[in-house]
Each structure stands twice: as C-alpha cells, then as structure tokens.
Amino acid sequence: MTTTTFIDPLILAFAEAVRLELDDLSAEEIDDLTEGLEADLSDQAADAGAPSLGDPAEYAAELRSAAGLPARETHGAKFESVTASWRGVRAATGRVIHSNPAVASVARFLASLRPVWWIARGWGLFMGVQAVFLSRSIEHLLPRDIIDAAVLIPLLILSVQWGRGKWMPRPWIRVVRVLASLAAVACMLLFVVVSVEAARYTDVGYEEPVGLSYNDNRITNIFAYGPDGEPLHDVRLFDQYGEPISVVNGVESNQYQEMFTMDDRAFALVPNYSAPDGAFWNIYPLRKAMVNIGTGSVDLNQPAVDVDPPFARVKPLQGSQPSPASTPDPGR
C-alpha cells in the first residue's frame, strides 16, 4: 500500500459533497458511511493514475442503497434531476467566472454584497407579511409599532441565518428558502410600484383640500358688486346644486383661515355666526377679526370688521341706474 501524504483537493471536495448529499442522515450514519472515504478515494485515484470522480449525488445514492438506508427524503426523481442540473449550471458558471480575472473580481464584489441581499430579503418578507397577514399597507417601509417590530426582527434573523446556510435542518427548507426569496423580491417590486404611484399622486393631483380655488389660486374671500357698481355686503353664494359656497373646508368649519398682519397687528378672516342655517362661511365678504398674537386665537370679544375691498366701486352696468346714495345695499 502506498502511504498517501496529502489529499487531492478534488477528492476533499468530492467527499464533502457526498457528505452534504447525506446530510439528512444522523451524524453517526454519515460517519459510518464516509469515514475513511478520502483515503479510499485517494488509493483509488493512485490505482487509476488520476481521480475519476463521478457525481457526488449518485455516489451518495449508491452508498445509501447499498447500506440499506432510505433514499433522500422529499427528493423525488424530478427534484433530484432539477437540483443536479442546477448544480451543473452553477459549476459551469463558476468555471466561466474564474477563467476571467475581471469577471472574477466583479463576482467577488457582488458576493461581498450578499449580506445586503439577506437583509433585503428579510425586509421584503416583512412587507409581505404586513400586507397579507396584518392587513396593512405595503407602502410602510419602517415598522410603526411593536407588532411590526416583532414581525420584522425575526424575519431579518431568519433571512440572515438562511443566507449563512444555517437553520435548514431539512433539505426541503432549501425549497422554502427559494420560494421565500421570490416572494420577497415580488414584495419589494410591489413596494417600489406602490411608492412611485403614491409619489406621482402626491406630486400632481393631491393637495391639502382647500375650500375654493380659481386657476390654481386659492380664493380666500369674495367681493360682490351690485349692478350700480357699489360693493355688496352679506352676500350668500350657492353653486349649481344649491350647495353654499365656502372658501374654507365646509361652511360650518370652526377653523379660522387666512391669518395676515397689518400694522403689527394680526387678523384672521372669520365666519359670520349670524347665519341662521349654520353656514357661517357663506356670507361674503368675510370679515376680519384681530388675533391675539400670544395665543394665536381670535379675540371673540372684539367685533369683526369689514375687510377693505379690492375696489371701492366698479363701473356700473350699462343701463343701470346709479344708486342715489353710496350707502351699501345689503343685497337682500
């Protein structure tokens, strides 16, 4: 017998691959089957002149069947051939990559980014779980409460462990890992689509709802003039449906609008609470009341006063009789 003083790396790799194929067995069974395998393969290689190693999966299957052990669990023939061809593709890809130094360095760089993918996968799964099981919108990237965190953190840990090849006691978990990865990618794509849609919606069509606008300009007050060109007071306006027109959100709003300062005093446009139907904001022109700058609230003890109109008067309509006096017409 020749004493082998070193083991061919090919043989080491082959023996390791065979053990991987047996990894559903107990450690003792694997040991029984493969202890001394390197020595046997080395001797065989020495006899043959060169290592003639076949497919580790086939070799492992032969070991099993001769030892009277069950075939690999959950590995149907179809699955077996799929994994075998996948291994073939990986091996071929590996050869191509390593034969070109530039490609190899890019591949090493990408390989160093694998942890990023593990985190992304965990995150994608989190978004999926959020959407499917927690009935929450997928567009939330960050956990918002303890439930989210309780989902996210275990998924991140699971994904990283899977990435490190841990936590896969059964071979079929590899299939689960592939499915989970696909689902995570799908969730991430969905997230991107939803985010882009939301951004576009915000950019173009969505604004804080305002009461009234004209040509994209906010209308804060309305001044009406009668046929004689004189300003009208306490005019009530309705749209084509009979709805009172308001420059704020809702004619019954309690929110004061349109603060402005004048001569170091702050004013706000205020509703007219004399409206019998509660449509306080439907009486134009709105008047102004002084705002207490300290509290930011309207001083209700001060009576509201008229706002200066943009024009003192406008040209009367043709054929209209100018009013004898310039006293304002109440309009009703």
Next chain:
Amino acid sequence: MDTTQLLKGVLDVAVLAVIRDEDGYGYDIVRRLRAAGIDEIGDASVYGTLRRLYAAGVVSTYVVPSDGGPHRKYYGINNEGRSMLAAQRESWHAFATTMSDLLDEKPAPKTARIRTLGEKA
C-alpha cells in the same frame, strides 16, 4: 444477463468472504473483490455494504491513522460474521445447485418441474 443485479444480492457474502482471512479497509476490499473477478460493482456499493454489515453487527471496525495522510477505516469479521458467512455459504451452494440444475436443462423428471415453475411465473 446483468451481473450487477445478481451481485447486489450476494455482495454481503462476497465482502465477508474477502475479509475472512485478513482485515481490510474500504478500497482494499474493493481491490480484493476485483481481483477475485467481481469488477462490475461500484466502490460506493461496497462501502455501503460494509456499513450495513457493521450495523448488522457482523463486522467490527477500527481506524488506523497514517502519517500526514487520511486515516483508514479497517473492517474485520467477527464471530457473528463467521457464522453468517458459513450459513450463507450453505444457502449459496444450495441455491447455486438448484439454479445450475435448472439452467442446465437436465432430462425428464426435472423438465416436469421446470414446466410447473414456468406456470407459476
């Protein structure tokens, strides 16, 4: 005829036979089998068979380290193994005789038996 299929049934006894006189390690046993003319069998089948024999308690094992190289796992037949080998040798001879008689197409009385077997099959 595919001798590989035939061998599968008798590999146990073949392996026991080649370590009857001397312990051997895995590939050593493969070599002995091949030297004896059994060369259609894969080495993994032999190693698997050794494991099965070990699990059945008919061989014992021990590991021999080598200088700087991989250690070797030796298999030796024990008393249970020898009894098993003896019993299987008897069964084999009986079976082989039957098969030989069957296949050699001996005259009259045996022909009748063949027909009966043929009908059953």
